Amino acid sequence: MTAVNYILSFLLYGKDNASELIGYTADTTLWPQYRLVIVPERDSLLDLYLPDLDLRPTLEKVGDTLVVRQDLVYNTFFLISRAEEMLNTQRDEHQRFLARHSILGKQNRLLMPIVDEYSRFLMKALELRLPPSKINKVILTHDVDILTRYRTLRSLIGAFLRHEGKKAISAWSNINNDPAWTFPHIISTDRQFRLQSGLRTEVIYFFKNTNAYGYDAPHYRKADLKRLIHLLADEDIRAGLHSSYASGEHYDLCHDELELFLLRLRQLSPEPINRTHYLRSTGVEHLRALVKAGIKEDYTMAFADRAGFRLATTRPVRWIDPETAQLSDLTLFPLNIMDCTLSDKQYMGLTEEEAYYYSQQIIDKVKMHHGTLTLLFHNQLLTPQSYHSRLYNEILDYLLLSE
Secondary structure, eight states, rough: OOHHHHHHOOOOOOOOTHHEEEEEEEEEEGGGOSEEEEOSSSTTSSSSSOOTTOOOOOOOETEEEEEEEEEEEHHHHHHHHTTTTHHOOOTTOOOOOOOGHHHHTTTTTTTOOHHHHHEEEEEHHHHHHOOOSSEEEEEEEEEESOOOSSOOOOHHHHHHHHHHHHHHHHHOOOGGSSSEEEEEEEHHHHHHHHOOOOSEEEEEEOOOOOOOOOOGOOOHHHHHHHHHHHHTTOOOOOOEOOOOOOGOTTTTTHHHHHHHHHHTTGGGGOOOOOGGGGGOOOOHHHHHHHHHHHOEEHHHHHSTOOSOTTTSSOOOOOEEOEEEETEEEEEEEEEEEEHHHOOOOTTTOHHHHHHHHHHHHHHHHHHHHTHHHHHHHHEGGOOOSSSSSHHHHHHHHHHTTTT
């Protein structure tokens, strides 16, 4: 399948005959073959430019054919392939492309899944039935950045230096006293949601597989990792790779980390799915490395500094290489809401009430477009001291109410 045919099918919610219904051509002699034609802005998708997203698509009739002169195919390609990150070289200190660098952030469109709006426009123009306004799937994800706060030798020493010796000793003697060991509560919460909800729901845990230095520290204490594996063994969860911070720069690490992860986590039937630590998706070469490594699904696609729709869609998409227009086997799953993006002062810095209201807006858009909602809440933040534990429950309750 060509990139153009895939985009046309995606815009029509997966219809196999999309390329028969919609033509993508400036050749007026071909227009009568189609019910609708989208006119290309330029000769090739690879002739990259920054699209004008302010232009709303309009219809005109030429003979019996509906014509859209706004290049919705290129705009979709530009947004879902992340071609923008080839044109715009702005990055933060972690080499991440942020919302404030993006056309979506600058034009305040992060809560507006533009590609899905194109889909609705085309479906209505062709008099095709839209999918129901219901969330298609909920994906609850948890990145295991740390297992515990105090139960490695290094963290124990650090605790005493910070005059937290009593807490550390209590956690060392009983893992359930460790503030980051919230897994029993998370497992119970997710299980209860799945029992109560009529929504299709998946739960994914992403595990590190590195020597844990620098931004990838701390390492997992083997005994504690074994405890978590035991807790999860009887749960209906998926296990994915939380590829290292370093892999966002040294791309050859992607393959090695995946191979080791599949071996070490074999008790949880791990899969070739990925989220990169720090949401460090560093561009086209990084995505190519994931494809080459054999990664089939990636869940990194969010802006670290602002929640919303980085791919301008609520739906998973197959990645298209913006330098070659080749359709890959890698599916990108939009990450809609991450806990620390909402709360951290360096990012959105929202209060609990503001975070809940903002999350509601995202959920409502996903529901409108029959999309997939992906949440990321970290175990070390789901504590009584943080509002995230309450927020997580409030979001799940809202999902139950909005079915």
